[in-house]
Amino acid sequence: xxxxxxxxxxxxxxxxxxxxxxxxxxxxxxxxxxxxxxxxxxxxxxxxxxxxxxxxxxxxxxxxxxxxxxxxxxxxxxxxxxxxxxxxxxxxxxxxxxxxxxxxxxxxxxxxxxxxxxxxxxxxxxxxxxxxxxxxxxxxxxxxxxxxxxxxxxxxxxxxxxxxxxxxxxxxxxxxxxxxxxxxxxxxxxxxxxxxxxxxxxxxxxxxxxxxxxxxxxxxxxxxxxxxxxxxxxxxxxxxxxxxxxxxxxxxxxxxxxxxxxxxxxxxxxxxxxxxxxxxxxxx
Numbered sequence: 001x002x003x004x005x006x007x008x009x010x011x012x013x014x015x016x017x018x019x020x021x022x023x024x025x026x027x028x029x030x031x032x033x034x035x036x037x038x039x040x041x042x043x044x045x046x047x048x049x050x051x052x053x054x055x056x057x058x059x060x061x062x063x064x065x066x067x068x069x070x071x072x073x074x075x076x077x078x079x080x081x082x083x084x085x086x087x088x089x090x091x092x093x094x095x096x097x098x099x100x101x102x103x104x105x106x107x108x109x110x111x112x113x114x115x116x117x118x119x120x121x122x123x124x125x126x127x128x129x130x131x132x133x134x135x136x137x138x139x140x141x142x143x144x145x146x147x148x149x150x151x152x153x154x155x156x157x158x159x160x161x162x163x164x165x166x167x168x169x170x171x172x173x174x175x176x177x178x179x180x181x182x183x184x185x186x187x188x189x190x191x192x193x194x195x196x197x198x199x200x201x202x203x204x205x206x207x208x209x210x211x212x213x214x215x216x217x218x219x220x221x222x223x224x225x226x227x228x229x230x231x232x233x234x235x236x237x238x239x240x241x242x243x244x245x246x247x248x249x250x251x252x253x254x255x256x257x258x259x260x261x262x263x264x265x266x267x268x269x270x271x272x273x274x275x276x277x278x279x280x281x282x283x284x
Contacts, residue, residue: 051200
């Protein structure tokens with residue numbers, strides 16, 4: 001079966017050569033990210049959970065085309081189309097390293113993702129989720145400071161709301177990229193232990209040479225954030241992990257169509273504000 005998407009330039013890459021239908025069907029953990037390398041930054045935990053496992057499989061979805069990437073050094077004079085090809089190639093390398101079940105590139109320009117009136121990304125995501133039937137979906141958190149990241153999260157939520165209840169995953173998690181979630185109250189954080197396979201984590205991040213050489217050390221920053229999360233999580237105890245990533249549980253937004261994403265995020269912010277205020281008052 002060939003997946004039919006709205007753009008002819010979209011791609012489904014299967015690292016182990018299986019045909020598309022069974023490759024997607026084996027998916028248990030699905031990550032939907034905006035850009036090439038977002039998956040490897042925010043979804044290290046499910047990638048590691050599925051690595052070398054027979055019954056757990058990770059699939060990555062990149063929604064945008066990568067044409068607008070900043071560039072310097074070796075890539076300084078690359079055209080937008082040349083950058084797109086480079087970023088697609090880098091994402092395939094990461095999929096090979098992580099032994100993904102599949103890597104999907106939907107290839108939409110960011111402007112289409114950021115336009116809430118465009119139905120194409122939502123319909124493509126619905127088709128993918130129906131084909132993969134994952135247990136868990138990972139995407140960007142709604143407090144991220146990158147417009148395209150938040151737009152992707154909103155399109156994911158919309159696609160899930162349009163699906164029947166039985167077609168939805170058991171959990172929807174919003175992960176860290178362009179804003180850490182260490183500000184959230186500990187009781188609100190979904191903790192993901194990423195202590196193992198640091199070598200694989202570095203390799204996955206290092207696959208995106210065009211971004212790292214281009215002036216952004218996402219590899220060092222992402223690994224540093226994971227180490228910092230682990231050390232600073234508990235002030236009165238020794239480290240229980242050497243790496244932690246955090247997520248925001250957005251499952252209720254998927255299952256309650258009338259619930260506002262704005263109100264949902266404000267509840268987390270409100271609990272954080274109360275915690276800060278209460279501590280200051282208690283210590284005054």
